[in-house]
Amino acid sequence: MDRNELFAKITTFPLFARGMAEDLLSGDYKAIFRGQGIEFDEVRHYERGDDVRSIDWNVSARFGTPYVKMYREEREMTVCLILDNSPSMHTLGGNLSKTPGTELNRYEQAVLAASLIAFSAEQAGQRLSVIFFDNEISKIIPPRKGRSHTMAVISAALEALPRNKGSGLGKALAGAGRLLKRRSLVVIISDFLCINWEQEIGDMTRRHDVISIKISGPLDKDMPRSGLLTLEDPETGHKLMASASFASFRNAWTSWHLERANLWESICKRHGAACLELSTSDDAVMALMRFFRGHR
Helix, strand or coil, rough: CCCCHHHHHCCCCCHHHHHHHHHHHCCHHHHHHHCEEEEEEEEEECCCCCHHHEECCCHHHHHHHCEEEEEEEECCCCCCEEEEEEHHCCCEECCCCCCCCCEEHHHHHHHHHHHHHHHHHCCCCCCEEEEEEECCCEEEEEECCHHHHHHHHHHHHHHHCCCCCCCCHHHHHHHHHHHHHCEEEEEEEEECCCCCCCHHHHHHHHCCCCEEEEEEHHHHHCCCCCCCEEEEECCCCEEEEEECCCHHHHHHHHHHHHHHHHEEEEEEEECCCEEEEECCCCCCCHHHHHHHCCCC
16 A cells, blocks of 8 residues: 555544543553552541551651651553564555555554554553564664654654564564563564564563554465465565465465464463454454453
8 A cells, every 4th residue: 555545544543542542441451551550649637547557757747747648540651562564564465355556565554553552542641662673673662652752653664664584573572571661561563474482472471461463464364266376485585386276275375374373372362462363454443443342
């Protein structure tokens, strides 16, 4: 899809973000958006039933009557997007019903999902950070909040291109773990066509709430009968010839992708990460809103 068309679509997302922010605030991620810490607010006169441990002895001694400390919940938290920018993400999903040139590729669908979450974090008053990666971490945008920061994040996502072949999701997760000092909501958006990330997502879920969004395409589940094909691995550049006329090849193709999807879901659920598969043929807004509403 043309970048201008993609950006025009993204500019409508603030209309949906308010409702999605409410779903986030009332769902399983309520604790994250409400905040995990408390900070001192004020003192007031001691009342019967107050915990004596909350008495402020310095103030009480000064005024000759007992006062207790009051605390408020610290609401400001961080939403961290980990966005896969590897070569495989820049391939089409194979939606044959679309007119050539109008179909979203995997990365563009990922940017739509990331943009909606970014606007929702802004509506909820949370800080937003982003980590881009291919086979290494390619860019880090530190956490900030506000509309100008959200738009800067979206612009950076639209302009990002893969620099290296390969997908280092494990490295990106480990890097995010070092950067996030306090409990955060971490959203991973990737096609998960990589290895060596299982331990890292386990480490991440022990300290943070994690949402795993797998970007797929219609072709992953249904290879049409299209004769002799030249297939290329975007991560390695390796090519092979295959005949999509044979049912055995099409069945093997579908089985391999199904096994990968089941493995991804199994790993996420085992470690306590919420998971959503988002196809390039899906409406990203509706799919995400259904997902978060389902966690109410």
